Amino acid sequence: xxxxxxDSPGQLVAALKPISEVGGNIIAVIHQREPDLDDDTLxxxxxxxxxxxxxxxxxxxxxxxxxxxxxIGEERLLYxxxxxxxxxxxxxxxxxxxxxIDSTGFAEVSELAMSMPAVHERxxxxxxxxxxxxxxxxxxxxxxxxxxxxxxxxxxxxxEEIA
Amino acid sequence: xKVALIGMGSVGKGVxxxxxxxxxxxxxxxxxxSTSGCVDPxxxxxxxxxxxxxxxxxCGDRQISAMDVIKKADYDALIEVTPTNALTGEPAIxxxxxxxxRKKHVVTSNKGPIALxxxxxxxxxxxxxxxxxxxxxxxxxxxxxxxxxxxxAGNEILALYGVLNGTCNYILTRMADEGLTxxxxxxxxxxxxxxxxxxxxxxxGIDAAIKLVILANTIWGNGxxxxxxxxxxxxxLTADALRLAEEEGCTIRLxxxxxxxxxxxxxxxxxxxxxxxxVVDGTLNALTLETDLAKEITLIGRGAGSTETASAxxxxxxxxxxxxxxxx
Numbered sequence: 363x364x365x366x367x368x369d370s371p372g373q374l375v376a377a378l379k380p381i382s383e384v385g386g387n388i389i390a391v392i393h394q395r396e397p398d399l400d401d402d403t404l405x406x407x408x409x410x411x412x413x414x415x416x417x418x419x420x421x422x423x424x425x426x427x428x429x430x431x432x433x434i435g436e437e438r439l440l441y442x443x444x445x446x447x448x449x450x451x452x453x454x455x456x457x458x459x460x461x462x463i464d465s466t467g468f469a470e471v472s473e474l475a476m477s478m479p480a481v482h483e484r485x486x487x488x489x490x491x492x493x494x495x496x497x498x499x500x501x502x503x504x505x506x507x508x509x510x511x512x513x514x515x516x517x518x519x520x521x522e523e524i525a
Numbered sequence: 526x527k528v529a530l531i532g533m534g535s536v537g538k539g540v541x542x543x544x545x546x547x548x549x550x551x552x553x554x555x556x557x558x559s560t561s562g563c564v565d566p567x568x569x570x571x572x573x574x575x576x577x578x579x580x581x582x583x584c585g586d587r588q589i590s591a592m593d594v595i596k597k598a599d600y601d602a603l604i605e606v607t608p609t610n611a612l613t614g615e616p617a618i619x620x621x622x623x624x625x626x627r628k629k630h631v632v633t634s635n636k637g638p639i640a641l642x643x644x645x646x647x648x649x650x651x652x653x654x655x656x657x658x659x660x661x662x663x664x665x666x667x668x669x670x671x672x673x674x675x676x677x678a679g680n681e682i683l684a685l686y687g688v689l690n691g692t693c694n695y696i697l698t699r700m701a702d703e704g705l706t707x708x709x710x711x712x713x714x715x716x717x718x719x720x721x722x723x724x725x726x727x728x729x730g731i732d733a734a735i736k737l738v739i740l741a742n743t744i745w746g747n748g749x750x751x752x753x754x755x756x757x758x759x760x761x762l763t764a765d766a767l768r769l770a771e772e773e774g775c776t777i778r779l780x781x782x783x784x785x786x787x788x789x790x791x792x793x794x795x796x797x798x799x800x801x802x803x804v805v806d807g808t809l810n811a812l813t814l815e816t817d818l819a820k821e822i823t824l825i826g827r828g829a830g831s832t833e834t835a836s837a838x839x840x841x842x843x844x845x846x847x848x849x850x851x852x853x
Binding site: 477 | 801
């Protein structure tokens with residue numbers, strides 16, 4: 363979201379505080395002074411992650427702090443993972459496999475690349491999944507693991523980043 | 526220091542050759558292969574024995590068995606390099622126990638006994654005031670155990686990730702580089718001598734899983750077994766899978782991983798960025814250790830080969846010579 367606030371000490375902290383109060387997680391703060399802007403206002407862009415249904419409460423709290431919200435951006439899917447599936451993908455209803463992820467509401471298949479060898483041979487596909495948070499991604503992958511197991515597909519996952 | 530060598534396959538010949546060639550202060554007083562044995566308390570003529578072995582297929586007297594050498598020869602440390610039996614660990618477990626009971630140190634490259642009976646053998650060695658070392662069982666020449674024991678002493682190991690099977694790594698490298706099918710790459714690996722006639726043990730991830738079990742028991746003493754490893758091999762991979770990974774700047778490798786805090790003990794083909802430190806080529810092995818103090822450490826080197834594996838065994842022997850057998 364893009365915020366406009368008074369350029370005086372403590373204002374930025376005042377604007378960020380309500381975010382933690384509603385259980386949000388700040389991912390990035392972009393804080394730029396634009397030369398052609400009125401001297402006493404500050405524009406700040408904040409990328410954040412919020413539990414579902416908390417946005418309205420945050421808007422109220424920010425207004426109480428005297429912060430003007432210029433724009434609230436669209437919800438973005440921030441986490442991306444690419445996996446490979448091998449097996450009889452068409453015969454086991456690939457659109458159902460994809461739909462099991464898409465229907466969660468918190469993750470979606472954003473890209474699918476596929477090779478189609480001879481009819482009786484196993485096919486291979488590369489699937490990119492996007493999700494809102496790391497936990498949602500884990501949940502989506504858990505679904506994919508279960509579906510792969512049920513359909514006897516070989517699921518190749520990326521090696522987890524070393525934490 | 527006097528040593529007895531049991532097993533005269535590729536590794537045994539490598540060890541004998543290095544001891545004969547280099548002045549390391551090691552004397553071989555007993556040798557046995559699967560059909561014969563020979564003993565000399567003053568030191569055997571290794572060059573002559575190796576020649577005999579290549580000419581006649583056996584190195585000594587057919588009346589003398591491996592167990593005779595282990596029980597009767599005059600030695601300080603036993604080198605046990607017979608082939609791995611992943612199901613029972615025998616006859617190697619029996620050989621090792623006999624030597625330990627005689628209060629002899631043991632150095633082995635044999636994965637069977639360490640994966641199946643490490644706790645018992647370790648306790649037996651301790652009770653008899655000797656040591657059991659097995660650097661050569663995991664990642665060949667790469668000094669994994671020495672690094673854990675000494676270089677990373679005081680560190681808590683949080684997780685490990687490794688490429689522990691050279692055969693699989695060779696197959697995956699060739700599939701990625703040349704667009705070969707799994708079957709073509711396996712055939713090539715056989716022709717190069719990297720794969721056995723029955724490749725099941727390698728390509729289904731069993732060998733990597735055994736090494737993972739050895740590492741987990743060494744590091745965490747958690748008593749895990751082969752059956753505890755969640756295991757997927759590379760034998761169902763398609764050339765398309767490697768191509769699709771490549772399009773994203775990635776490749777596929779068989780990764781063994783252990784992360785105790787997440788209860789993960791797994792061998793499976795995984796997608797990795799091509800610049801990932803574990804993406805090594807050909808028959809190389811690699812191991813990343815994640816620790817609390819040192820953070821990540823990655824070791825890379827040759828996982829197999831006669832002289833390479835001998836390097837790990839010689840390292841263990843000289844460690845024992847230095848620390849326990851200074852007087853001899």
